[in-house]
Amino acid sequence: MFDIIIEQINAKEVFKGGELKLKVSVITNLSVGYDIVKVDDTKEKIAEIENVIAPEIVGYSVKDLEFVDSILSELNLDPLSTMPVSISLARSLSNALDFPLFKLIGGFLISELPTVASNILTDKTNYLFPIIMAESIDEIIEVYLILKSKLDNKYILSNECYLCNNIFDEVSYIREMIDEIKEDEDIDILLGLSGKKEVLKGKDLSLIDYLETEEPIEFDGFLCTENLCEESDFIKVNPYELSTISELSYYINYINEKDLTPVIFGDNTSLAHIATGFKIPLIRTSLTSNILNEVWNIERELYNPNISRF
Missing domain, CATH: 3.20.20.120 (Enolase-like C-terminal domain)
Incomplete structure (x- = not known):
């Protein structure tokens, strides 16, 4: 059974919808997942994600998403730093398994x-x-x-x-x-x-x-x-x-x-x-x-x- 290991977490500014936003990317050995969100201070969030969050969860498996999420919650950071990472983790898992995010959340019988x-x-x-x-x-x-x-x-x-x-x-x-x-x-x-x-x-x-x-x-x-x-x-x-x-x-x-x-x-x-x-x-x-x-x-x-x- 293959595993899906978090290898990198990156954050950067992107220009989307006429304004600067934050893009978070999670790179695993098999996939990439990302999320883009509007925040007030992109540079502060980039620093939190790359310097605080990334060292805590790189190396873990995204198949243990609930456990990795618990680590994010325990960091007590602004949700605008942790939720984009959590969504990016979920997207990287769904992309590795080759089905969309909504099915990862709700199952294959969603209608x-x-x-x-x-x-x-x-x-x-x-x-x-x-x-x-x-x-x-x-x-x-x-x-x-x-x-x-x-x-x-x-x-x-x-x-x-x-x-x-x-x-x-x-x-x-x-x-x-x-x-x-x-x-x-x-x-x-x-x-x-x-x-x-x-x-x-x-x-x-x-x-x-x-x-x-x-x-x-x-x-x-x-x-x-x-x-x-x-x-x-x-x-x-x-x-x-x-x-x-x-x-x-x-x-x-x-x-x-x-x-x-x-x-x-x-x-x-x-x-x-x-x-x-x-x-x-x-x-x-x-x-x-x-x-x-x-x-x-x-x-x-x-x-x-x-x-x-x-």
Whole structure:
């Protein structure tokens, strides 16, 4: 039985998406795995990864991923240093075994895909987004293309999504637009809003189906919060706030045991594999991220894929 030994761990700056990001690469005797993530101080993270993390785990087998992850956790470093390494380790293992990351995480019988809800409009504080209950990724993409053609006529597109002065002045217009697409395309679409609790208090939220805020507030639809609360339906999970994939797995299981549903937040394409592997029904991201395209790629690898609904 062959082994897969960690030989090198490298970190460097890369220019991607119009900004500097951190690229972490794990090189084994049989494979390479990498992850690219946005961080505030790339040079500090490079130093931590190459001078602190690498000496601790080079020489171990990535087949003992949970054990290597435990070493990373015990270092007590910033998760933005350890999680990219953990994901790179997992990718190097999946590449050596010649199957995709989502199957390494979730097994070969995976058939359910997350839906992807991208921000479409912001006032730089609050965000509106559709949650498209489609039968395929093709249908989700088609709805976003229709939305984009309509939004182009009224709003300016920034590097994340379209801009407006006050999101609450636009809710009725976006609701009408989505309802029109629902009728024309015969597809169910929820309207989501993300904002701070202090801003949302006293606002008319009757046209909103799904609400994201840091703490529970009185709301009749689906509620997503940052902390685990009895009033919540969904819990926000940013994988790069946790130290390793193993720790992420424990946290997701804990959320599920509380009869709540995790929602993945972020722009990294690795999150498409993480959400699919852990059977997380929803990814929240920006309109300009490549996550939807990566989920589309995953769909092509599945036999009889289904899109999560709620």
